[in-house]
Amino acid sequence: MKRTIPAVLTHLGLLSLLLLPLCASASTEGFRERYSSDVDGQTWMLHIDSGRSFPSMISAKLQMGDALNRYILLGSVNGTVITGSYKPLRASAMAEEKPFSLTRIGQDSVALTLDGERYTLSANDQLAAVDDALIGTWSSDTKLGGSIDNPYMGEQWSIHFRADGTACEATRMIDSRRASSYQDPCSHADSHRWKAENGKILFADDRGEWREQFTYRIMGGRMVVSYPGGQRRVTSPVEPTRISAQ
Incomplete structure (x- = not known):
């Protein structure tokens, strides 16, 4: 005998799929939106873009000094740590990705690890209106x-x-x-x-x-x-x- 799925269950199943991304949205709670640091005489700026983050995935941009050195970071958050990979902002889809980790070490600071090197960045609310694409x-x-x-x-x-x-x-x-x-x-x-x-x-x-x-x-x-x-x-x-x- 061929079994059929009740329509109400089908609708509930579709609804649950639609709601899943909302329930699984990555949370940046505890992280500030912008951090900066002086590295070898250059200003590094990290922007955690919660508005453009994906379900269960955090999106951020890192600028190392001038506007030519910009990177996109994608990672998953687990408590006070974000881990994932990064690559140049305008790189092709086949460009090599490297691992990174971002650890919250206080209310106003994070530790960013790239290629085994660790950098400390501090929250800077004064940068809120600065377009990092222009730096x-x-x-x-x-x-x-x-x-x-x-x-x-x-x-x-x-x-x-x-x-x-x-x-x-x-x-x-x-x-x-x-x-x-x-x-x-x-x-x-x-x-x-x-x-x-x-x-x-x-x-x-x-x-x-x-x-x-x-x-x-x-x-x-x-x-x-x-x-x-x-x-x-x-x-x-x-x-x-x-x-x-x-």
């Missing part, structure tokens, strides 16, 4: 057309976003015929507190009030900047080895 130096060169006396005049614009919530923006004149070196804008420009909010970069003025500096989009590894007055720049991340402090 580092971005630059663009523009040929201005110049004048009769200097027809090859160009302009180099650059901005340095720091993980500590400060940024420096500067422009300088260049010879568009020559390959120019990049200068760290923080070596000759004032720093400002910055934050990212709804696709906008805001700077704090001397009174601590936030004002829009420009809007931005990350497209194909480049940052497109649009100022309120209509000016637009297409910028690229600068490798640290190409930045001059002069």
Whole structure:
């Protein structure tokens, strides 16, 4: 005799499957959203993204200094420890993954182990509004057309976003015929507190009030900047080895 499953049980079974991911959602309770540390003169920043975590899986991003060294971490949580694997953020699906562990060692600190090396990171709530995709130096060169006396005049614009919530923006004149070196804008420009909010970069003025500096989009590894007055720049991340402090 062929047996049939009562419809009510079938519906209950489907409902339980739909509810399973909700019941099995990974919990980041006890972990803070953002941690940072100074490692060999570079700021490392870890962002545990609970909003993008999967059922029973924690998703996090790690940035080691500049915007070119970013990694995605996926792991499972067991009490005070998260274990899993990590790889470069924009790596292919076949890229090699390496193991990591993240251990909570207090209310405000975690121990991150990568390739057998252990690093201590501290919670930093001041980084809550900082877009970690921007950390580092971005630059663009523009040929201005110049004048009769200097027809090859160009302009180099650059901005340095720091993980500590400060940024420096500067422009300088260049010879568009020559390959120019990049200068760290923080070596000759004032720093400002910055934050990212709804696709906008805001700077704090001397009174601590936030004002829009420009809007931005990350497209194909480049940052497109649009100022309120209509000016637009297409910028690229600068490798640290190409930045001059002069």
